[in-house]
Amino acid sequence: MKGILAELRTFCLGMLVLGLMAGLVSSCKFNSIITDNKEDIPSYLQLFDKYAVLKSLTGETDTLWFEKPLERIVCMSSSHVAFLDALGCDSLIVGVSGIGYHTSPQLQERYARGEVFDIGYEAAPDYERLVALRPDLVTTYTVSSAVPPYIVKLNSLGIRVLVLNEHLEQSPLARASYIQLFGALTGRRDKADSLFAQVAGNYNRLRREVAENRSGEPRKVLMNIPYADRWYIPGGENYMSRLVRDAGGEVLGAEPGRAESTVISLEKAWELSSGADLWLDVGNCLTLDQLRMQVPLLKDSPLLCPGKVYNNNRRATPAGGNDFWESGAVRPDLILRDLCSILRGTPDSLYFYQELE
Secondary structure (H helix, E strand, C coil): CHHHHHHHHHHCHHHHHHHHCCCCCCCCCCEECCCCCHHHCCCCCCCCCCCCCCCCCCCCCEECCCCCCCCCEEECCHHHHHHHHHCCCHHHEEEECCHHHCCCHHHHHHHHCCCCEECCCCCCCCHHHHHHHCCCEEEECCCCCCCCHHHHHHHHCCCCEEECCHHHCCCHHHHHCHHHHHHHHHCCHHHHHHHHHHHHHHHHHHHHHHHHHCCCCCEEEEECCCECCEEEECCCCCHHHHHHHHCCEEECCCCCCCCCCEEECHHHHHHHHCCCCEEECCCCCCCHHHHHHHCHHHCCCCCCCCCCEEECCCCECCCCCECCCCHHHHCHHHHHHHHHHHHHCCCCCCCCCEECC
């Protein structure tokens, strides 16, 4: 018992509800384990109090204790599945949300054998199934300041819930470091530390190589396509902007010092496109013709030619799941390797990205 509690304190489960620090959690209690040792906090993590004392907006705290490594886990996020999969802990997963959105072959095989169940989505999960699964823990996330009703319901049923908002981490390595948390929860901290050290080493080596070999201006990158007539451009400190910058590029229209995305007009997008060398992350498009249909305003843009447009959906599922947001959270070094190859003009052996033709 002391071993797992010490591991959890060392890693500092105060990071778990990091939405609090971003103002994204309401006034009800959320689970955390508290430490007063700021040296325990992993250096990459940003979205929590420097002493890792996580509180609700009313100042309340709640502590979640684990007497032994977890053995039965339900994951409401595909990235949580990827962290467990990387640790060789996929056999601990007994339930997921939206099986069609998951790219893990092992998970799909276990689902086909009846070892993993789809418990539905946050709006209306299958509570009866969840209770029957007897999970040690449900890991989930939040997207707004309101506490989702299903979390309140699960707590009332005696099911422990851990809110993980790693998607709010804007540093790619901060996001990847959550594997250390899952290592602590499953009794595989040494393996998690080793895997993260490898990923961080790969990432930092690539970043240094780009910086040392850079000559001239960074390559200009247009990002995304309009969604419901709103074109979102990531801020200069956004997760995607950092990846592009570390690969030697610059996201056009990115607001310096800002992590949140901003909305630009279609006319502004046209203006940005005229100065772009590349176009990345174009929705679900698989071909240049599909992209012309989706964004008719730019159908005559010189960007719409071979070697100029790349999408991060090489590893997507028919239902719309995308491994870029699943195992990509664990392996930002592979994302950076793709982007370095694309920006250098040598897009060979891409893992997450593919060229549109």
